[in-house]
Amino acid sequence: MQVRSMLEGDAERAFSIESAVTQFPWSLQQYRSSVVADDSFVLEQAGKIVGFIIFKRVLDETNLLNIVIDKQYQGQGLGRYLLEFGLVNQRSHGVKNCFLEVRRSNVSAQKLYQLLNFIIIGVRKNYYPLAQGKEDAIVMSTEISNKLVEKIYDGIIDASC
Numbered sequence: 425m426q427v428r429s430m431l432e433g434d435a436e437r438a439f440s441i442e443s444a445v446t447q448f449p450w451s452l453q454q455y456r457s458s459v460v461a462d463d464s465f466v467l468e469q470a471g472k473i474v475g476f477i478i479f480k481r482v483l484d485e486t487n488l489l490n491i492v493i494d495k496q497y498q499g500q501g502l503g504r505y506l507l508e509f510g511l512v513n514q515r516s517h518g519v520k521n522c523f524l525e526v527r528r529s530n531v532s533a534q535k536l537y538q539l540l541n542f543i544i545i546g547v548r549k550n551y552y553p554l555a556q557g558k559e560d561a562i563v564m565s566t567e568i569s570n571k572l573v574e575k576i577y578d579g580i581i582d583a584s585c
């Protein structure tokens with residue numbers, strides 16, 4: 425298992441992974457832009473990309489824009505691994521706090537975030553599209569504190585790429 429920076433050639437794979445798990449994926453162009461503008465990483469197993477994570481970092485704050493694990497590889501701890509890697513990476517750039525938005529109905533993602541000390545700090549009403557109507561976004565944040573980093577796997581040491 426290896427985490428590396430997302431490259432332009434990975435955009436189509438990222439788009440395909442997300443398209444299989446959500447009705448409203450990012451566009452291919454959004455992925456291509458993220459490769460240039462954001463801190464984006466892919467998780468590989470046996471040379472195959474099985475997930476990715478994307479942060480937008482501004483000074484000492486970061487926003488988790490997206491995290492997706494290939495449907496076939498979910499439920500094996502990979503999402504947690506990638507999020508832990510990402511938080512340690514962002515801290516290595518001087519980030520103190522991480523923010524995110526998640527669909528109210530996305531309970532599995534919210535549980536993952538809670539494991540990494542994210543708490544709910546607000547709600548954006550009717551933020552996300554649905555097939556019919558709109559859905560609220562839950563806004564969460566975590567301080568990337570020493571305590572949190574201590575909680576993160578000892579195995580994730582080189583998160584500075």
Ligand SMILES: CC(C)(COP(=O)(O)OP(=O)(O)OC[C@H]1O[C@@H](n2cnc3c(N)ncnc32)[C@H](O)[C@@H]1OP(=O)(O)O)[C@@H](O)C(=O)NCCC(=O)NCCS
Pocket residue numbers: 445490491492493494497498499500501502503504505525526527530531532533535536537539
């Ligand atoms: C959210 C997501 C990234 C989690 O990745 P994953 O590899 O399946 O998650 P993990 O196996 O690392 O699980 C970590 C924790 O998340 C929670 N979790 C994951 N899947 C869950 C499920 N189906 N039901 C409830 N909790 C779940 C659990 O708390 C789990 O910890 P536990 O196994 O100790 O109980 C993945 O489900 C995904 O890609 N979902 C679609 C895209 C998405 O919603 N992204 C978030 C956008 S805000």
